[in-house]
Amino acid sequence: MVATARLPEKIVxxxxxxxxxxxxxxxxxxxxxxLSVLDALLTFHPETALTGEDxxxxxxxxxxxxxxxxxMPASTLRRHLAVLVDAGLIVRRDSPNGxxxxxxxxAGEIELAFGFDLSPLVVRSEEFENLAA
Numbered sequence: 001m002v003a004t005a006r007l008p009e010k011i012v013x014x015x016x017x018x019x020x021x022x023x024x025x026x027x028x029x030x031x032x033x034x035l036s037v038l039d040a041l042l043t044f045h046p047e048t049a050l051t052g053e054d055x056x057x058x059x060x061x062x063x064x065x066x067x068x069x070x071x072m073p074a075s076t077l078r079r080h081l082a083v084l085v086d087a088g089l090i091v092r093r094d095s096p097n098g099x100x101x102x103x104x105x106x107a108g109e110i111e112l113a114f115g116f117d118l119s120p121l122v123v124r125s126e127e128f129e130n131l132a133a
């Protein structure tokens with residue numbers, strides 16, 4: 001299931017929803033290693049609260065993501081990212097050249113970002129909490 005709808009009124013604590021996903025891991029069909037990649041991705045989002053109004057795209061390089069995933073090799077990292085996408089936990093937002101980056105405006109705000117979209121965590125939060133119960 002790919003969740004792309006935005007729920008502006010919804011606020012989700014990223015570590016609480018991560019804990020629910022960890023508890024529901026067998027039902028979601030993801031491994032512990034895949035969850036360590038999700039954990040690393042979450043560290044690239046500066047806020048603890050995730051909302052449907054925010055731009056929830058993180059754009060780490062594979063090298064930086066590997067470092068935060070405890071030195072996971074690049075090939076393993078790519079495999080676990082694909083698992084997270086297939087499970088509907090994240091969505092790829094690819095740039096035309098396949099790179100992950102953000103384009104900022106004159107005031108320094110992000111106008112356009114390419115990387116991994118964390119919005120399914122907000123959209124599907126109730127589902128994850130129910131699976132964890």
